[in-house]
Amino acid sequence: xxxxxxxxxxxxxPQNTPLNAPQPQSVVAPSSSRAPQLNQAKLNxxxxxxxxxxxxxxxxxxxxxxxxxxxxxxxxxxxxxxSKAEAELLALKExxxxxxxxxxxxxxxxxxxxGSRASDPAGEQTREGMLRPTPAEIxxxxxxTKGAHIKLVINTAFKKLMGVTKLTGPELPVWPHGITxxxxxxxxxxxxxxxxxxxxxxxxxxxxxxNDAGLKKVLMWIQASGRTAIPHAADDxxxxxxxxxxxxxQYRWGYLRKEARKHERATVASRTAGGGRTSSPxxxxxxxxxxxxxxxxxxxxxxxxxCQDGSSGPNDGSNGxxxxxxxxxxxxxxxxxxxxxxxxxxxxxxxxxxxxxRVGSQYEDPxxxxxxxxxxxxxxxxxxxxxxxxxxxxxxVSRAPGYRSQIVQxxxxxxxxxxxxxxxxxxxxxxxxxxxxxxxAAPPRANxxxxxxxxxxxxxxxxxxxxxxxxxxxxxxSGKAWGDLEDPQEDEKPGKKKAGDTxxxxxxxxxxxxxxxxxxxxxxxxxxxxxxxDVDSLFGQQ
Numbered sequence: 001x002x003x004x005x006x007x008x009x010x011x012x013x014p015q016n017t018p019l020n021a022p023q024p025q026s027v028v029a030p031s032s033s034r035a036p037q038l039n040q041a042k043l044n045x046x047x048x049x050x051x052x053x054x055x056x057x058x059x060x061x062x063x064x065x066x067x068x069x070x071x072x073x074x075x076x077x078x079x080x081x082x083s084k085a086e087a088e089l090l091a092l093k094e095x096x097x098x099x100x101x102x103x104x105x106x107x108x109x110x111x112x113x114x115g116s117r118a119s120d121p122a123g124e125q126t127r128e129g130m131l132r133p134t135p136a137e138i139x140x141x142x143x144x145t146k147g148a149h150i151k152l153v154i155n156t157a158f159k160k161l162m163g164v165t166k167l168t169g170p171e172l173p174v175w176p177h178g179i180t181x182x183x184x185x186x187x188x189x190x191x192x193x194x195x196x197x198x199x200x201x202x203x204x205x206x207x208x209x210x211n212d213a214g215l216k217k218v219l220m221w222i223q224a225s226g227r228t229a230i231p232h233a234a235d236d237x238x239x240x241x242x243x244x245x246x247x248x249x250q251y252r253w254g255y256l257r258k259e260a261r262k263h264e265r266a267t268v269a270s271r272t273a274g275g276g277r278t279s280s281p282x283x284x285x286x287x288x289x290x291x292x293x294x295x296x297x298x299x300x301x302x303x304x305x306x307c308q309d310g311s312s313g314p315n316d317g318s319n320g321x322x323x324x325x326x327x328x329x330x331x332x333x334x335x336x337x338x339x340x341x342x343x344x345x346x347x348x349x350x351x352x353x354x355x356x357x358r359v360g361s362q363y364e365d366p367x368x369x370x371x372x373x374x375x376x377x378x379x380x381x382x383x384x385x386x387x388x389x390x391x392x393x394x395x396x397v398s399r400a401p402g403y404r405s406q407i408v409q410x411x412x413x414x415x416x417x418x419x420x421x422x423x424x425x426x427x428x429x430x431x432x433x434x435x436x437x438x439x440x441a442a443p444p445r446a447n448x449x450x451x452x453x454x455x456x457x458x459x460x461x462x463x464x465x466x467x468x469x470x471x472x473x474x475x476x477x478s479g480k481a482w483g484d485l486e487d488p489q490e491d492e493k494p495g496k497k498k499a500g501d502t503x504x505x506x507x508x509x510x511x512x513x514x515x516x517x518x519x520x521x522x523x524x525x526x527x528x529x530x531x532x533x534d535v536d537s538l539f540g541q542q
Contacts, residue, residue, distance in 0.1 A: 070535060073526035080522040083467060086209075090468035133241060141241040145248045149233035150240060153226040154252050157218045160229070161198035163189055167256055169263025175201045175210075177402050177439045178461055201465075202260040203440055206250055210465060218249050346396065346430075347377035353429060357418045363411055367481035370454040371411050375444045380432060396432040402439035403462035442466070443474040449490045452476045485521050 133141070144150060155167060164171045179185050181196040189195045198217060201210050222245065227234040237245075351374045358364050358372065370376060378400040386395030423429075446452040455463060455470070456478040469475040476488040526535075 066529075067539065069529045070526070073522065073529045074535065076522040077526050087467040087471045091471035137239075138241065140239055141244045144236040145240045145244040147236060149230065149236045150245070150248060151252075153222055153230050153233045153237065154218070154249055156229050157221045157226065157249075158252070158256065160225075161218060161221060163187065163197040167259075169259040169266075172202070172256060172260040172263070173197075173199055174260075174264075174439075175199050178459055180461060200253070200257070202257050202264070206253055206257075211253075215246070215249055215253055218253075219246050222249070343379045343381070344374070346380040347374050349424075349429065350377050350380065352424070353420055354412070354415050356420055356422055357415045359421065361415065361418065363415060365481075367479075368411060370452075370457060371408055373451060373453060375446055375451055376408070376453050376457060379438070380430075381435070383433065386431075394430065396430050397435040398432045399435040399438050401441035401443070402437045403441065403443065403458050403466075404437075405457055405459050408457045443469060445473045447473060447491075449476055449488055454478045454482070454488075456482050485524070 158167060159165065162173055164173065173187065176186060176199060187197040187199070189197055198214050200214050201208060204211055206212065206215060219242070222237070223242075226237050351372055355372045358368075363371070378398045380396040380398050382393035383395035383397045384393075386393055388394065420429075443453050443458070452473065452475065454476055458469070458475055463469065463475070470477070473491070477484055477486075479487040
């Protein structure tokens with residue numbers, strides 16, 4: 001029989017384990033405190049990633065803003081270069097004597113017809129994706145554009161865009177100087193007054209920037225609305241090539257220009273011969289354009305602050321008095337044909353008096369010196385309504401140039417209201433009344449910089465319309481005192497010819513462009529914004 005198994009020890013019975021025997025390892029369950037630590041680590045990683053994205057976004061935003069600034073500066077540089085190039089071109093045209101021609105419309109057509117077509121071959125009539133016109137189509141286009149239907153469409157276009165009912169000299173509107181199409185005072189159409197009417201500068205050629213833009217608007221209207229306005233001209237418009245159509249528009253404009261200038265000359269001649277005064281407002285000395293009311297010295301006791309003694313009065317030898325008996329100055333008349341030499345002499349006296357009056361005023365600063373030049377004075381013409389003594393007028397009508405800036409006007413208003421501290425006893429000042437402004441006047445030419453008016457004295461709108469004034473000796477840059485980067489310099493005189501340098505000696509030199517300071521300023525601004533970086537690299541160009 002097998003031996004019975006040994007009895008099991010009781011569960012709670014102590015086990016006799018040696019002291020040096022290894023103890024069994026207990027199994028411990030994972031602690032629940034490690035889960036929050038893992039979540040925190042994930043959260044930290046997300047926060048770090050978000051911060052990195054924010055840094056990238058901020059860097060991209062800063063880079064984009066920098067590119068915008070650089071791009072804006074590049075545009076300013078390009079505009080300045082374009083303005084300088086246009087001014088140089090106008091100066092070159094004037095120096096070469098490329099004057100506009102004034103010929104009859106029909107004679108002009110006959111003279112230019114064949115030559116113009118030859119200078120613009122048929123291939124230049126086409127646009128990308130369009131078929132080249134055939135010789136037959138070119139000939140037909142020339143014929144239809146000379147027909148009555150096209151002439152009617154062109155006349156209708158000019159009438160609609162200018163807002164007139166007739167295309168005769170008295171009906172043709174003049175250019176509104178001193179304002180732009182964005183101004184509320186610009187003439188607008190009768191359909192809600194939203195669209196600005198078209199205006200031309202009749203004293204400038206068709207190639208001027210203003211007139212060229214206007215003629216293109218006429219062509220666009222014909223192409224867009226001509227068929228609707230004149231339905232029976234639709235077929236001819238379909239057959240007319242753009243080049244021929246533009247030629248007809250230019251021919252018609254040339255005729256209108258001649259009619260407008262003829263009417264202007266006739267109006268001036270009739271006023272001069274027939275007497276009478278214009279309806280322009282009467283104010284003192286002609287120094288305000290479109291101003292009205294009392295002269296500065298007619299308002300006794302109201303001299304502006306800053307005069308040497310703060311006083312003024314009608315009997316101090318100053319410019320302008322009331323008429324006898326306190327009667328207001330009459331409305332001025334048209335030009336009386338005073339000789340230029342006499343006008344210059346009167347301007348010298350007025351400039352000398354204003355120079356005496358500026359002492360002790362805020363305008364004693366040298367930055368205002370150009371306002372006291374003889375060339376800056378308005379013309380003082382004979383007042384035909386005043387008595388004549390020894391065939392000399394006892395009163396003048398002052399007519400300021402239309403290009404005069406507001407800051408100059410305020411300067412003259414202030415100075416003229418001051419008392420003359422040292423009147424010239426040998427040359428008494430003749431009373432003057434303010435006449436209508438000379439809207440088409442240009443600054444006098446001056447060979448020397450010291451006799452040339454400055455840009456700050458010219459209305460910005462006029463200067464924009466006449467950039468050639470800056471390069472033809474009429475207007476100089478304002479200088480550092482007015483915010484320019486440099487002061488204007490005397491025009492460079494051509495040096496003596498060197499032996500063997502015949503080719504260079506033959507070259508015709510033109511005057512330096514005074515608005516070069518604008519280009520230098522724009523270039524300096526670009527370099528400052530770019531901070532030494534290559535502009536092409538900012539836009540990913542290599």
